[in-house]
Amino acid sequence: MQNDPTDNALATIASILDPPEARRDPEKAAVAEQRPASPPPLPTTPPPIEAHGYSKYGPGPMAAIRFKWTVRLENSDYYVDETIGENSAPIVSGPMSREAAIQMVDDRESDASRRFELFKSEMTGRATANKESSEA
Numbered sequence: 612m613q614n615d616p617t618d619n620a621l622a623t624i625a626s627i628l629d630p631p632e633a634r635r636d637p638e639k640a641a642v643a644e645q646r647p648a649s650p651p652p653l654p655t656t657p658p659p660i661e662a663h664g665y666s667k668y669g670p671g672p673m674a675a676i677r678f679k680w681t682v683r684l685e686n687s688d689y690y691v692d693e694t695i696g697e698n699s700a701p702i703v704s705g706p707m708s709r710e711a712a713i714q715m716v717d718d719r720e721s722d723a724s725r726r727f728e729l730f731k732s733e734m735t736g737r738a739t740a741n742k743e744s745s746e747a
Contacts, residue, residue: 662689662709667716669723678723680716691715 662682669678675696683690688706704715 660713662713665713665716667720669720670727678719680719682712682716691719693719 663684664682666679666681669680671677677696679694681692681694681701683692685706689709689712690703690705690707691712692701692703694701705712707715
């Protein structure tokens, strides 16, 4: 029997396309194909928030009137400094626990965002109502 050149070409292509494991041990290659490439990620809990220096900004288009809340640690107690704009003296709340300080910053920022969105929607609604009444 004579070797068909097509068989040789197909064998060469197959050897190039086959991963090296498949050429060494076909059974191991079959097992490797069945395994996922990497183990699924383990669920992780986020690291605790570093309280000292934790801060959030209120919403708004102008930095001069934007609120900022910052947690600071002083003598093992936590305080929240609330400022308006960049150069104002802080209004200090505290002493409190680490968790209470972080919660206060989160609550103040959330409340400010909610109020800002309410104010913005009221202004947009008034602008729309004024435009409609002037067109009539």
